[in-house]
Ligand SMILES: [Zn+2]
């Protein structure tokens with residue numbers, strides 16, 4: 001199933017119509033790693049009104065089409081895990097820039113084993129790393 005097909009299926013599974021606005025928002029999100037609400041609105045170039053973008057993002061989050069990644073007081077939006085490869089982020093505590101960390105099978109396996117030891121079958125995990133990035137260290 002392509003991510004486009006998965007998107008259409010997720011909407012219909014939740015009894016939601018595939019509207020022009022929803023298709024457009026999904027397209028924009030497919031083209032970026034992650035995006036702020038402001039950037040997303042900018043990229044719609046006025047083709048969708050602001051309130052509608054916000055409304056749809058709320059819906060998308062509810063049905064797991066997107067994830068919100070907290071960065072300081074703000075958040076960024078990215079497509080949910082089922083649309084992208086599984087990954088984690090590291091965020092600088094000073095400038096709040098965030099970047100993905102490459103898939104780390106050692107880490108992934110260790111988590112599964114840890115859960116296993118406790119008698120769990122692991123279905124998801126969230127790991128966010130924070131620190132001070134190279135640029136901000138130079139400012140010290
Ligand atoms: Zn920084």
Ligand SMILES: [Zn+2]
Nearest residue numbers: 086087088108
């Ligand atoms: Zn992981």
